[in-house]
Amino acid sequence: MTRLTTGTVVVARYEVTEKVASPHSKAEIWHAQDTIFSREVNLYVIDSQVPKGALDRARATAQISVDGIARVIDVIDKGADQRFVVTERPHGVTTAMAISAATFTPRQATAVVGTIATNLIKAAEKGLHHGNITADSVYFKGQTVKICGLVPRNVLGVNLDYSPQELNLRDARGLSALAYFMMTGLMSNYHEQDNSPLPRLTEIVPGVTPELDALTTDVLNGTNTSITTVHEFLEALDAWTPDDLPEVADTHVAPSQESPEEPVPPVPSPPQRLSARSTLSPTTAPLPGSQPLANPAHYSTPTIGGAAAAIAASGGIPEATSPSNASIGSTGTEGIAAAASLPTGTPPRFVPATKERPQFGAYAPTPSPQPEPEPETVANQTQSSSSKSAFSFNSTTFVLIFFAAIVLFGLFWSLAVLGTPTKPAIVTPTGRPTPVEANGEEKPKPTEEATKKIVLPEVASAKSLDPQGDENEHPELQDRLVDGDSTKFWYSRTYKTPQFSNLKTGIGIEVKLKEKSTVSSVLVSSGSVGGKVEIRATNAKNPTKGKVLASGSLDGETHFKLSEPAKTQTFVLWFTELPQDDAGKNRIVIYEIGAT
Structure with a gap:
């Protein structure tokens, strides 16, 4: 097996940057940079530690082109020593980070799980499931939600x-x-059957409906066994719309570089609330920018942090080395229910159940004030300071004299040099000094080929083409073809047949480079499979003209090698037959187009 190191370039495209720990299996995982599309990716090494059939599972998973699921970008099989699977590297913040300032309202939490459930149902139609949803499986970016972990758990055989x-x-x-975590900050270890009962959401979170309480609290407590599939969960969920999704700051997060926050030191002012990042285990760093697994605890000893973080002070964390070690295991539900009186969207704060045993979040006693120094001591210190200042040495005068001498010396030297005659330079007829080697011989003039500027192809824009129709193949989305964002895509209109329902013979995409350059290959990152496409050396005015440089079908990340390098500033992808997307519709779905 090829050993990867930082700086290794895989298949002349993915430059390895750093090795990361896998939260899913013992598989080797690296962060890498896609040099064609300038994006960060995760690169999984498929070796003997991964169950057989990983590449086939990866190809099956690659058929999922749901916008809210981190997807497979590339499947590389160069023999037994070079087998890799490349996936998206998520950007944004995890759920714990998203609720660090305030927990989500019931409407926001409902919209989030509703969006995720809708996407999981689409994946289930392909026979794929997640299997371990945690607070760190979900990433927020703006008002978009993406769930991670489905791809590696299926590909790596977990x-x-x-x-x-x-x-x-x-x-x-x-x-x-x-859903329960987003509204309370408490993550249940829902895989276990012996958890202590959770308090009802209707008692601690304002605005929770009985239906939502039954779908969360009762399901986790085992009193509601009617929800056995994601489809049943979505049917029982309260009504929601995408407009209800929370707006989360667009920030890239690498969880492995996060560190648990320090305990709040004792201060006489009101205590502060800890960040939701304390819900992560401080000893197990999740996969940076990928699908990190949280370390949920039983409710009998739940982790307190983030939106459920208590009021912290040094005296209120007995025998605890970090916020994540604190628990409310013996407080029952009395302390938790105190959050019911807080306004909506405010992180619940937990109070101790007894005065004899302060829990995490108890107020610390006000530190006793330090005795002020005696007046005589202050007077003695002042007198000592005054006596020392009498013997102090002021060096300012000497520094000024020193620099004045330097200035005068420089002035006299300049006048002497200006009065010295100069020798004329030996100039060739071209007006430039004759280049001479160290041995005295003249340097040879550079050839014309050596002085030519090497221009690498760089995509500037893309335009959807429908010359035989009404030029309405979603031109409002065409910028997505070259925006460098692999989560957004352009798609054509849907037709009843792959032959455009006999309404036309084809549609296309014009790709324009920043300047004229030599193109040897074209890469199409697509969510469609099949169809027929031609790469033509032409432009939008004559999309069916020009020489056909390459042709073939789409298959996820498709690499078209041109029959011969072409020097051009524009080329056209002309589709003579439509491919099918993951839902079986006759339409083109493309994330990015690149050229090398």
Whole structure:
């Protein structure tokens, strides 16, 4: 197996940057840079530690082009020593970070799990499930939500230990736990059956409906066993719209570089609330920018942090080395219920159940004030300071004299040099000094080929083409073809047949480079499979003209090698037959187009 190191370039495209720990299996995982599309990716090494059939599972997973699921970008098979799977590297913040300032309202939490459930149902139609939804499986960026972990768990064979029915049940319960966490900051270990009962959401979070409480609290407590699939979860969920999704700051997060926050030192002012990042285990760093697994605790000893973080002070954390070690295991539900009186969206704060045993979040006693110094001591110190200042040495005068001498010396030297005659330079007829080698011989003049500027192809814009129709193949989305964002895509209109319902013979995309350059290959990152496309050396005015440089079908990340390098500033992708997307529709779905 080829050993990767920082700086290694895989298949002349993915430059390895750093090795990261896998939260899913013992597989080797690296962060890498896609040099064609200038994006960060995760690169999984498929070796003997990964169960057989990983590449086939990766190709099956690559058929998922759902916008809210981190997807497979590339499947590389160069023999037994070079097998890799490349996936998206998520950007944004995890759930714990998203609720660090304030927990989500019931409407926001409902919209989040509703969006995720909708996407998981689309994946389940392809026979794929997540199997371990945690607070760190979900990333927020603006008002978009993306779930991670589905791809590596299926590709690396982690889900092979469970039946489809078990995975569907785990996903449904995972959505209930995620909703509960977003509103309270407490993540239930929903895989276990011996958890202590959770308090009802209707008692601690304002605005929670009985239906939502039954879908979260009752499911996690085991009193509601009617929800066994993600589809049943979505049907029982309260009504929601995408407009209800929370707006989260667009920030890239690498969780492995996060560190648990320091305990708040004792201060007489009101205590501060800890960040939700304390919900992560301080000893187990999740995969940076990928699908890190949280370390949920049983409710009997739940981790307190983030939106559920208590009021912290040094005296209120007995025998605890970090916020994540604190628990409210013996407080019952009395302390938790105190959060019911807080306004909506405010992180619940927990109070101790007894005065004899202060819990995490108890107020610390006000530190006793330090005795002020005696007046005589202050007077003695002042007198000592005054006596020392009498013997102090002021060096300012000497420094000024020193620099004045330097200035005068420089002035006289300048006048002497200006009065010295100069020798004329030996100039060739071209007006430039004759270049001479160290041995006295003249340097040879550079040839014309050596002075030519090497221009690498760089995509500037793309334009959808429909010359035989109404030029309305979603031109409002055409900028997505070259925006460098692999989560957004352009798509054509849907037709009844791959032959455009006999309405036309083809549609296309014009790709324009920043300047004229030599193109040897074209890369199309697509969510469609099949169809027929031609790469033509032409432009939007004559899309069916020009020489055909390459042709073929789409298959996820498709690399078209041109028959011969072409020097051009524009080329056209002309589709004579439509491919099919993951839903079986006759339409083109493209994330990015690049050239090399």
